[in-house]
Amino acid sequence: MNKELLHTKLVREIIALIASGTFSDGARLPAERQLCRQYNLSRGTVRQAFNDLEKLGVVKIRAGSGAYVQKISQKKLPTHLLPQNFENVSFSDIIYARKAIETAAITLACEKITDTHIQQLESLIKKMEQSKENLLNFFKYDMEFHQVILHASSNMPLITAFASIAEYHKYSQVFSSMHEEEVDFAIGYHKKMLTALKDRDIKNAAKAINKHLEHTEQAINNSDDEVISA
Template identity: 30%
Template sequence: MNLSPPALGPVSDGRKLYQQVASAVAESIRRGDFRPGQRIPSERELADEYKVSRPTIREAMIALEVLGVVRSRQGSGIFVSDTPPGDVPMIGLDIGAFELTEARRLFEGEAAALAAISIDDAQLAQLETLIESMERENRERVSGEHADREFHLTIARATRNSAVVDVVESLWDARYRSPLCKHMLDRARSVGVQPRIDEHQDILAALRQRDPQAARRAMRDHLGRVIEGLLHATETDALERARAEVEEKRSDLARRVAI
């Protein structure tokens, strides 16, 4: 591989890890290691080379796509743009969807546990109504996540702690403030990722039982699956694998028919 990456240790310069990786890849492109239109190494190769996780590589590649340095070809991989910009500052991209959802999983899990001991019947009824609204929004493919956002904020309010409400609301609003996060979530929605009704019902069931442990577990399980869904939705090799599976099945069918 031509990257010759620097060691990526603790972020001493204040940049997030994905920004360090994105900067290093952009620099290798700037110095001519990769030509315009050339395919860059796979996600797995980059993760091995930089000694970081694949979600970090995913966020770095999407950041470079937002900045116009690379472009994604469905089923083929990531390629250097035909006219990549020479100067690509990483500032302004802010937080990525994986990092944000991980923070939500940690914080909202505890918020759900606290809500389980103080939530009232009116708030439980409101959560049930919001799940119905989520189902309707999913059917009608409504843009945005209005009912989903209100569901999670209602749980935060049920803690009766204004600081908890402020933090949960801030985490949700960061989804729309950050260009990188918004781009990743838009991509997920474009391939059909929607709020999971059954998981929200599990959270509501635990709250109805006033069971803090079950509420924490249900919330953390839900947001863990959100991360898994984002990984799948932003997988640049997903269509390539699907095509390979179709071709394999087609060949197998041809062999069977020929018997």
């Protein structure tokens, strides 16, 4: 992958985090050095991404201080960097699709999951627990958990479909205004999924993923401010 594609990918990732509420208006983005380590990018690539974000009006770079999120609404974010037809996709649409995809995937995973997959899921839950104060990392490990389950299903159409849904999910409001108790709820549901997968318990695995997603949707519907990671 060339340098241009790498910095464009980082621009999209940062816009997703702003759109989701992970970085609120006026928030300082992580330092260049931190982003270099986290995304395994060169300093020049990260700097180019910051410059592009400033040109787009997404951030304001302050010399010697860093890059700060501008006071813009999600609707004003550059549409050419958002998923296709994003403005026509509701959170309920995303949850409905995820239920269909992930219920099928976790059912297959109960039959095909390996010890390596189990170890990966256990490791990701530990990382989620250690990242309660760092939502950027928490969301990363959260989605990786679901991706492991998809790969454990060994069903390429489901894996591809989930990748598309995950892209929309990053830009949804589900990640904004998360509180510690909601993070704990999310971790609890992931532990239930892991237990069911270890037991090869299809019924409880499907129940856990559906309850998890239903709880997330209910939280969104109950309050614009109360949201839970999925």
